[in-house]
Amino acid sequence: MTSDSILPATTRWYADRTLAARPSEVRKVFRAAQKPGIISFANGAPYLGQLPFAQLAADAARLMETQGTAALQYGASQGIPELRAHIVELMKLEGISAGPEQVIVTNGSQQALDVCARTLVNPGDVIFAEAPSYAGGMAVFTGYEAEIVHVDMDADGLIPEDLERKIAEVKAAGKTAKGLYTIPNFQNPGGVNLSAERRRAVGELCRGQDLLIFEDNPYGLLGFDGRTMPAIQPEFADITLYFGSFSKMIAPGLRLGWVLPPQAMYSVLLNTAETSTLNPSVFSQQLLTAYLDDPAWQETLAKYRGIYEEKFTTLVDALTEAMPEGTSWNRPTGGFYLWVTLPEGVDAEALVHEAIDHGVVYVPGTAFYTDGQGSNEMRLSFCLPPLEDIRKGAALLGTLFREAAAGR
Amino acid sequence: MTSDSILPATTRWYADRTLAARPSEVRKVFRAAQKPGIISFANGAPYLGQLPFAQLAADAARLMETQGTAALQYGASQGIPELRAHIVELMKLEGISAGPEQVIVTNGSQQALDVCARTLVNPGDVIFAEAPSYAGGMAVFTGYEAEIVHVDMDADGLIPEDLERKIAEVKAAGKTAKGLYTIPNFQNPGGVNLSAERRRAVGELCRGQDLLIFEDNPYGLLGFDGRTMPAIQPEFADITLYFGSFSKMIAPGLRLGWVLPPQAMYSVLLNTAETSTLNPSVFSQQLLTAYLDDPAWQETLAKYRGIYEEKFTTLVDALTEAMPEGTSWNRPTGGFYLWVTLPEGVDAEALVHEAIDHGVVYVPGTAFYTDGQGSNEMRLSFCLPPLEDIRKGAALLGTLFREAAAGR
Numbered sequence: 001m002t003s004d005s006i007l008p009a010t011t012r013w014y015a016d017r018t019l020a021a022r023p024s025e026v027r028k029v030f031r032a033a034q035k036p037g038i039i040s041f042a043n044g045a046p047y048l049g050q051l052p053f054a055q056l057a058a059d060a061a062r063l064m065e066t067q068g069t070a071a072l073q074y075g076a077s078q079g080i081p082e083l084r085a086h087i088v089e090l091m092k093l094e095g096i097s098a099g100p101e102q103v104i105v106t107n108g109s110q111q112a113l114d115v116c117a118r119t120l121v122n123p124g125d126v127i128f129a130e131a132p133s134y135a136g137g138m139a140v141f142t143g144y145e146a147e148i149v150h151v152d153m154d155a156d157g158l159i160p161e162d163l164e165r166k167i168a169e170v171k172a173a174g175k176t177a178k179g180l181y182t183i184p185n186f187q188n189p190g191g192v193n194l195s196a197e198r199r200r201a202v203g204e205l206c207r208g209q210d211l212l213i214f215e216d217n218p219y220g221l222l223g224f225d226g227r228t229m230p231a232i233q234p235e236f237a238d239i240t241l242y243f244g245s246f247s248k249m250i251a252p253g254l255r256l257g258w259v260l261p262p263q264a265m266y267s268v269l270l271n272t273a274e275t276s277t278l279n280p281s282v283f284s285q286q287l288l289t290a291y292l293d294d295p296a297w298q299e300t301l302a303k304y305r306g307i308y309e310e311k312f313t314t315l316v317d318a319l320t321e322a323m324p325e326g327t328s329w330n331r332p333t334g335g336f337y338l339w340v341t342l343p344e345g346v347d348a349e350a351l352v353h354e355a356i357d358h359g360v361v362y363v364p365g366t367a368f369y370t371d372g373q374g375s376n377e378m379r380l381s382f383c384l385p386p387l388e389d390i391r392k393g394a395a396l397l398g399t400l401f402r403e404a405a406a407g408r
Numbered sequence: 409m410t411s412d413s414i415l416p417a418t419t420r421w422y423a424d425r426t427l428a429a430r431p432s433e434v435r436k437v438f439r440a441a442q443k444p445g446i447i448s449f450a451n452g453a454p455y456l457g458q459l460p461f462a463q464l465a466a467d468a469a470r471l472m473e474t475q476g477t478a479a480l481q482y483g484a485s486q487g488i489p490e491l492r493a494h495i496v497e498l499m500k501l502e503g504i505s506a507g508p509e510q511v512i513v514t515n516g517s518q519q520a521l522d523v524c525a526r527t528l529v530n531p532g533d534v535i536f537a538e539a540p541s542y543a544g545g546m547a548v549f550t551g552y553e554a555e556i557v558h559v560d561m562d563a564d565g566l567i568p569e570d571l572e573r574k575i576a577e578v579k580a581a582g583k584t585a586k587g588l589y590t591i592p593n594f595q596n597p598g599g600v601n602l603s604a605e606r607r608r609a610v611g612e613l614c615r616g617q618d619l620l621i622f623e624d625n626p627y628g629l630l631g632f633d634g635r636t637m638p639a640i641q642p643e644f645a646d647i648t649l650y651f652g653s654f655s656k657m658i659a660p661g662l663r664l665g666w667v668l669p670p671q672a673m674y675s676v677l678l679n680t681a682e683t684s685t686l687n688p689s690v691f692s693q694q695l696l697t698a699y700l701d702d703p704a705w706q707e708t709l710a711k712y713r714g715i716y717e718e719k720f721t722t723l724v725d726a727l728t729e730a731m732p733e734g735t736s737w738n739r740p741t742g743g744f745y746l747w748v749t750l751p752e753g754v755d756a757e758a759l760v761h762e763a764i765d766h767g768v769v770y771v772p773g774t775a776f777y778t779d780g781q782g783s784n785e786m787r788l789s790f791c792l793p794p795l796e797d798i799r800k801g802a803a804l805l806g807t808l809f810r811e812a813a814a815g816r
Contacts, residue, residue, distance in 0.1 A: 010672045013620065015530045015552070018676060027682070034484075048477045056480075057472035064465035069456045072464075072661030076442075107515050107663075107685045114684045118551075122423045139683045143526075144423070212421065253480030255515075255689045264418045268426060274435065275547045276522045276684065277515045281663045284689060 039393035041380040059290040075282035077274040079105025095230040109245035109257030125178035132368030148370040157194030160201040179212035186219040186335025189379035203236040218245035223334035224309040322398020324405035447801035449788040467698040483690035485682040487513025503638040517653035517665030533586035540776030565602030568609040587620035594627040594743025597787035611644040626653040631742030632717035730806020732813040
């Protein structure tokens, strides 16, 4: 598809960057997934059923009654100090030492990515990203006219040797290699973890080759066994922008995430954040702070890990039974996603609308590449649907893809 | 000041647009204004003391208990339908006919401006803006490397003949005249209203000259007498992006505003909004919807109009007594701002730090121009401070500026 198809007749109005940006295929699928009765493996949405809603209701009411004039007023662009203090504690779990004054709270980590890309990316800059990678992250970079160059992954995450080769190619072509966008933990959509050795190797490579590292980590605390891996940031703090999110581990509706950038960039990024939305909601930040003040939130998170592991196992068992021969998938140990490779020649993008007609939806693999790869791949998000829907949805997918595999 | 002063040594990382963007002078003042004990005429913040916090607390608790899984989940990028329905009703007060499906809800109208500028502005495009104009709005446009060209105002708002002359100059210079950014009601910072005749003249001019109209209207319902003026949008819907906000008339902490764009631009703008923050908080939208569901909110707004008029009168009376000869100001009939012209040669920008030392702060006029004008002007926001602080702050300003006027 060409970019024209989303642009109306009045394209003369649009910025060149708008004309250059490719719309995300995912959007169409997500809109379809909102139809009632559809079993959705599409949305990277958490299951919220374990949240202590009565407690959150009491907190919200108390905050509104006792601190309403602060909660509903403008606030500091970098976020409230109490929440930044919690963020600092959270990051310690991954070996990050930082002060609250180094953190910028944003409207979800999506905004943090957007603010950083806007501040740092020139048209034509190259951003390296795992193959495949998060569609919404790549859309931010391409929206500022960066070119995404994919780096191959295996079971240990992105392959440093391939990154090195791609950097050399990009530089030989006279382009600016600006940075690496990586999701090192329970990668979206691949589900893999970047090994500790490779974290160091990738960091050294980026430092040596003068690249920034955009370390996006929404899933780090969502390993099924609760173990966390050390972040890339601590050893490469001078070149790493670390992105965190409360959307996957607590709730997306709070719309709160953050960035810990290299110190030298802080004030410039804060200016950009302030220009784009002034400040994140103080009420939301206070509510999240109240939730984090009670250590019970960690028990809730532990419950989620168990629930998500059960959903994952259920999905894999159901797929094992249902899917045609020649289908394969990885075995993530946490996170939200199963990455499925269909038999050669089965076109997941072409079939997604048929899937929707059958009552189930996934994200076609092509959405996670900018270079046309992924036609026989798909991402299945397993955290939100109930177990029964997971089984039913997997069976529907099995029927669809068995027929497709037989008919190809 | 040059742009370098906010950029650290690692400027090689930054996008050209970052290097081109001038940081807002207002930020420094606002940070200073956060010191405890300072009487602030700086922040364009509403007074929240009349909000029904007990009711808002009950609504927040009820929503969290009964609709928590929707409130805290991801939501539609364009906002929830119930809030968009209210927005449509609100816009009718200014003569706008639109359907809820034409509205995009954003994280404050600041984000709406940002999304639209990002989508529409190319580097070097010219955006016309009143002289003076909202610093945060101009920062959005210049952040995407637009050039701001100021248009003169008088007591009836921006002068169409001056706009016409400036457009001709810009076109003669071979530049792209992209659009007009205007705040037609209780303009920030000038406090004036664009007359009905001029609204039509400005619209016709923009249509004839192929310009977009960015109609920014946060203050339209905040006339002291409650009267509203017809918007520009209805007669020029094909070229007008209309921006609305709940920050000034209800509460900034909800972080909710909207844009009503020309129909042809809707899906492209929605893509940009989604890429930048995914969606506005559903919980915030539900809470605001609940507030708007009860017609009592209009009585609360009416109370605010009375309170703001009293604060305005108090400020003007106190300034009349305190300020040196040769000081003048306009007489806004609503909104948040008094625009003060100091005696020739008194430098409001140079004196603001002295003012802060004396315990009072304002925004220097230079912040509202991109061309260096405004050194003997200042903006006083009168809605937030208590009456006693208004009197005291005006007296402090009087002392400061009398001395400055005597010593110049």
